[in-house]
Amino acid sequence: MLTAAPAPSLRDSLPPLAVRPPAPRSVLPGPAESRVVVGAQDGSEGRRGSLCWAVRPRVVLRPVMAVGDPRAGNGYVGPGEGAVRLGSEAAPVMAECHFPTDDASGNATSGVDHRRVSTVGRSTNILWQECPVGKLERQKMLGQKGCVIWITGLSGSGKSTMACALSRELYCRGYLTYLLDGDNVRHGLNKDLSFKPEDRVENIRRIGEVAKLFADAGIICIASLISPYRRDRDGCRALLPEATFIEVFMDMPLELCEARDPKGLYKLARAGKIKGFTGIDDPYEAPLNSEMVIRQKDGVCPSPAAMAEQVILYLEVNGYLQV
Ligand SMILES: Nc1ncnc2c1ncn2[C@@H]1O[C@H](COP(=O)(O)OS(=O)(=O)O)[C@@H](OP(=O)(O)O)[C@H]1O
Ligand SMILES: Nc1ncnc2c1ncn2[C@@H]1O[C@H](COP(=O)(O)OP(=O)(O)O)[C@@H](O)[C@H]1O
Numbered sequence: 001m002l003t004a005a006p007a008p009s010l011r012d013s014l015p016p017l018a019v020r021p022p023a024p025r026s027v028l029p030g031p032a033e034s035r036v037v038v039g040a041q042d043g044s045e046g047r048r049g050s051l052c053w054a055v056r057p058r059v060v061l062r063p064v065m066a067v068g069d070p071r072a073g074n075g076y077v078g079p080g081e082g083a084v085r086l087g088s089e090a091a092p093v094m095a096e097c098h099f100p101t102d103d104a105s106g107n108a109t110s111g112v113d114h115r116r117v118s119t120v121g122r123s124t125n126i127l128w129q130e131c132p133v134g135k136l137e138r139q140k141m142l143g144q145k146g147c148v149i150w151i152t153g154l155s156g157s158g159k160s161t162m163a164c165a166l167s168r169e170l171y172c173r174g175y176l177t178y179l180l181d182g183d184n185v186r187h188g189l190n191k192d193l194s195f196k197p198e199d200r201v202e203n204i205r206r207i208g209e210v211a212k213l214f215a216d217a218g219i220i221c222i223a224s225l226i227s228p229y230r231r232d233r234d235g236c237r238a239l240l241p242e243a244t245f246i247e248v249f250m251d252m253p254l255e256l257c258e259a260r261d262p263k264g265l266y267k268l269a270r271a272g273k274i275k276g277f278t279g280i281d282d283p284y285e286a287p288l289n290s291e292m293v294i295r296q297k298d299g300v301c302p303s304p305a306a307m308a309e310q311v312i313l314y315l316e317v318n319g320y321l322q323v
Contacts (some may be wrong), residue, residue, distance in 0.1 A: 016283050031210065081158045126256065144323075147220055147240075147244040148249060149222045150211070150233065150237075152287065153249060153252060155226060156256075158301070167179050168310065178219050180210060180222070181220060182203070182207070182225030183225060190206055195282070204233065205235065212236075212240055246291045247291050249293045251294060256296070292314055294307050294310065
């Protein structure tokens with residue numbers, strides 16, 4: 001009996017990864033008071049109060065400020081007291097870790113600057129925990145700048161198509177991206193949220209916060225969600241460092257989106273079976289000053305590849321694809 005061959009998946013259709021010269025990895029040019037995982041000489045994790053080797057597989061790092069913080073509990077180090085000896089670039093670095101004022105239960109009582117303890121939202125008595133490996137180091141490692149490409153538009157305007165084409169193109173050129181698609185995030189993190197206005201506000205806020213973390217990780221984060229309210233998109237922009245929020249408006253007419261209706265949702269909304277559908281009985285506030293607008297030319301929508309190319313050109317011209 002003949003069986004039909006399975007249709008190739010989108011993943012199968014990816015061409016081989018282009019060889020982009022990797023960021024130089026022999027020595028990571030860390031900042032002056034540099035930074036590493038602390039491990040013991042036998043390669044195991046560093047212990048509090050012990051002599052530690054600064055090690056990192058396959059990557060030889062510069063001098064180190066190796067102060068194990070017992071609160072971190074993961075071998076990574078934070079700022080604080082500690083006897084530090086600097087080593088050469090090629091040699092492992094030794095550093096002695098001291099936590100002289102820890103209390104009997106093992107909790108750190110040292111090094112807490114109470115002037116920095118604050119209240120944020122409903123969280124009280126919290127302190128920003130610095131980590132010596134920062135965004136700049138991660139960006140150097142990846143050879144790209146972390147940013148958020150925020151794709152907004154009506155349902156059916158082509159957000160996901162654009163996001164996937166862009167991911168694919170950047171992947172093929174050797175850049176690391178991560179896609180936050182509204183539909184997908186609503187399957188997990190945001191599954192407690194509906195489409196009523198206050199829930200959309202929260203959906204956008206949470207995705208903005210997550211996107212901010214990805215950008216801080218040095219990743220090109222592509223957020224693709226309707227995000228219909230201007231104020232909330234602008235709120236996400238405000239979360240990010242200057243010029244790292246790139247708003248892309250899929251400016252497609254409602255008639256086109258409705259004609260596409262790939263999920264049949266417009267039909268249901270018109271029939272009154274879905275209430276509060278964006279563009280039908282819930283507002284979409286178009287951006288006023290987005291970095292990019294994708295629209296039809298002479299009534300023809302640019303191809304997915306052409307849309308992605310437009311964004312990549314923007315990233316190139318604005319220096320996001322290099323450090
Ligand atoms: N009432 C209503 N209005 C708009 N969209 C609806 C609604 N109900 C379900 N859907 C489907 O959910 C997708 C939109 O989710 P988002 O998280 O992007 O929306 S929002 O940013 O919170 O407005 C959206 O996906 P896309 O078509 O990809 O935009 C719809 O498929
Ligand atoms: N540039 C394009 N040219 C032709 N069709 C497109 C283009 N972009 C999207 N589409 C089609 O439009 C429909 C909606 O696109 P989609 O990316 O799912 O939109 P959204 O994520 O905004 O809801 C899909 O059927 C898709 O194939």
